[in-house]
Amino acid sequence: MAGERWKDDIAYAMTPFKLIAWPIGVWPLQDYNFYSLLRSVLGTCGAGLMVLLPFIELCMGHTDAEENVDCIMFICCGTLGVLKMIWFRIYANSLTDNYNSALNDYLMIKNEEERAIMKKHAYIGRMISCPMLCFSYFSCIMYGLIPFFGDKRNAVLNVTNEDAILKYALPSGYTMEYINTPASMYKILCFIQVAAMILSTNANIGNDALFLNITLHICGQVKILRAHFIRFNITSPRVRDRFNALIQRHCYLTMLTRELADMISFVLLIELFIISILLCIMGFQFMLALKSNDTVMMTKSLMVQSAFLTQLTMYSFIGNYLKSEMEDIRFSIYQSNWYNFPPKLMKNLVFIFMQTESPVILQAGNFITINLSTYMSILKSSFSYLSVLRIMLET
Template sequence: MKWKNEVSYAMTPLKILTVPIGGWPLQEYNKFALARHILSACGLSVVVIVQALELYYNCIGAYANLDALTLLACGILALLKIIWFRIYADNLICNYSSAMNDYLALDTEEKRIIMRKHASWGRIISIIALLITYIDSLIFIVGHVPVSSEGGKVNITILGHQAGYAIPSTCTLAHFHISMSTYLMIFVLEYIYLMIMCTSNHGSDSLFLHITLHVCGQLQILRTSFINFDVTSPDVYKRFNALILRHDHLIKMARKLAEIVSFVLVVQLFISSMLICIVGFQFIVAMATSDFSMMSKSFMVLSAFLAQLTVYSIVGDYLKTQMEEVAQSVYQCAWYNLPTKVARNIVFIMMWNQLPIKLQAGNFIVVDLGTYMSILKTSASYLSVLRVMIET
């Protein structure tokens, strides 16, 4: 029962989030799971195509086009993540199966506290990310409907009344005869697609970051085991070798996670950096014109993309730190009292300290707090120049 409670606390929120889109790693990969994944991918593809058409037709205004660009970027990210995580499903299955075994092997209260702490961090990240994105979506829908219906050059007229949509699609649907029932159906479908996009984007982030934090927690437990290693008890070689094998296993799990997210982080960094600059410029223009509605919308979009970059950078930096500190923990144990045959194995652990596993974008940009600060400084410099240009 205790094991079930710990697993339920750590895994249930993620399962609820990812089962509807067919992304839960421990599900039964049958036709129904594949159907859910295909339906989610098709819905996201529709959103991406419609937003691309909105930008192509360019029949409304700059603000609506910027909304379409934002949703296009979010749709591409969400579509990429659910497809990429499906391609690398074996890596996620290995990590989540290993996590289940870790909970099954709990034997001390200290380990339980460490694992519960990292599971709590994963839940907090999931809750904050989803709250931000769902609130953003609600504000987007409420704020976009009047823009698409009143501020546009081309309007959809339904029974003598102008109407907007949940996502920018006025230009795409301008040449169709839309009845009230059809309009309501389209609006509901677009709202569902918007929720699927939010869940696919931030739900996939939560799925990945949670298991990464779990690996970090296991590394912390391993560090504690090295520091408190008893060199006077029998079977020293067997017990120390078990710790080395555990270290090797965690390195393999971390490497699988880094392999999954490498290409996703390239696209994430590119799109986030681009939109931070564009939406930041929109925020500056809104401040100059005292457009408080646009200021609030821009601020919420900025907060969503900055939140994504922040959590990836913090977790990536934390993983790198935990990897590096394993070798330091070995040095802190009474290694000088170990038998020579056992002490020689310490060299291999020290060697891994020189090449810790990191979350990298495209295997060349390390995603950590240093990269995060560089992106913020570059974006702030760019926006400062634009602000001066507007004021002059």
Template sequence: MTRKSTISPVIMFMLPWFGVWPGRSIILINRLFWIVTLAFTGFCHYLYVSTHLSSENFFNLVDCLCSFLAQVKVLIKLVMFWINQQKLMEILAVIVNDWKDCANSDVSLRVMIRKAKLSDRITNTILILHVATIIAYSMGVVLEDADATDQTIELPYVNTLQLPFNVSTQRTYRLVLLTEIVHLIFLNTVAGFANAMLLTLILHVGGQMEILESRISQFIFKEIENKKESITGTIKIIQKHQKIIQFSENIEIIYTHIALCVFASNMAMICSIGFLIVIAIDTSNVMELVRCLLFLVITNLEAYIFCYAGEYLSNKSKAIGFAMYNCPWYNLKPKHSRILLFVILRSQKQLILTAGKMMELSLVSFASIMNASGSYLSVLLAMQ
């Protein structure tokens, strides 16, 4: 079957289950599921904090904060996709049309197939990594197999929380653990889905920019005898560039508030997880150390994905201006070549992704997050 989209079939299959697909009755049920389950786990986190608020439980309180922030990020990602569902549908429609346009050119088709294959690999890698992390993250509690009939101990759960009901039998305890692990796998899948979706959309934009650069480099005006055809060709290039700009702006609309949430929460989470790692090393708690390291890897990876996507988009947008300047525009008459100035001028304003319209996403931003997290970590260790 001929490929018709850059987006991985896995992501397309997952969209309705995350409440993002209009015209299906299951959407409302799925959205209700996510709202109820996330509200319940948030309430369990609140119960733990309210009943364990003391200096002796500082380690567990920080762990509770990390897991709570991770679930808040997932909720915000879902809500932003629900709010901007129409924009997402427009993006998917544009992707399908772009693939139809590529069918007329072997060069363009090869570029998009290469991007699609890369998208599939990235999506599968991210999702597998998120699921494997949760399984490994939960293994310590599963192997511990605490005795639920012993009322003198506090039962350990995968996340640091307190249930609003009493667990007094081993069967109930294991059922609760299994439910928690499955729910965490779903949550991490949502987080991985949002990150993979961003990279996929950015790769599609990059592919379209490479196609535009190819068209510009092959646009040799001296071989065009008809002036009308020359003007038509330049206008098509401008229209293609404008289409890419609109596509990038739609990505920005969907992800700008998600990126703001990721930046704010990840800064606190990296700092807090770093604190947990230092404490785990001091206490020689190997199992807790492994859990924290896995959590830290996933958190850093998410921040890096967002920043790399912004850097990639910015660099690709600059390349269009260079490609236009290097094409044989000098073979046109001045009144015709002036049309190309619009593309050169517009490409000087780089396409970017931002965090809440306040900060540009780039590798420099990623470095600033790590620096700020390290600074806050030193303060947190001093407060210990």
């Protein structure tokens, strides 16, 4: 019975993320063989196509202002996808160590309270990741349909016109014309581009979901450790051994968190930079669309802004949560009967307090802390910039 429940807990916590990460070859518990490398190459190519086609279109210089913004947005999204695919393969050991540790944690559940804490954090991971991915998939499909339904002069009506520039899901009309793509393959190419966008979504948002899920699991383990410190029984035998076991557990969780923080640091730096720029660009595009009553452009701008704001919100929320859980270890010890500890054992508390003074946190480039304060600073700067642009438009 316990074994079946353990399997159900593992399936609940990890199956959705396996379905996302396995097709692109970054699932931490897979066999890293030739086939997983092939899937990773496929995911990287999907994200790379989102960079290559808009970049060529941008360099050809035939696009208008709206298409230029779309090209920049696709290039940024594809760049993030390629970067995360490469980074999550290079630092696969960090994710593998953490996910293997999570498997052991589910195997070693001691009571229903710990199980409830772990399941709660698994639930939060699902509730954060699933809407974010579903909205991104919906946006990809909408971008794929816009060439057909967004403009009455678009590709469907112009397929028989040899001089017409066909509209694709990705900005690539002039590129496809330059390489003499047959008009009969228009729908097939649109389908391929939508598939590339979905692969890029898995490479970008899917890798975020994979990382945020295991970070939440670490937060749950720290919460369980805090409960053990608070309820530490000084009257039971082998006090020193039991307390040292808690200290070792704290060191182990700190080591796992540091592996995650070191792995994601550079990615977060690039992601914060790109999101900050795109929020301003897409916000400006939305204001232009609002002024000209362009419903299609407004819809695209809102979808992109919502996706990037959701990414930024999730990282900020979980980074802030991880920081607070790591810092609260000292308060949990303070709530225990530490004043009754043996003198030799009490000396160990000093080292724990020193560790919690500088907890392991998520940082972008090892100098920008990812928390709610950073989130509010980015939003404040973006809205200030957009306010200036709005005044310029009205004058």
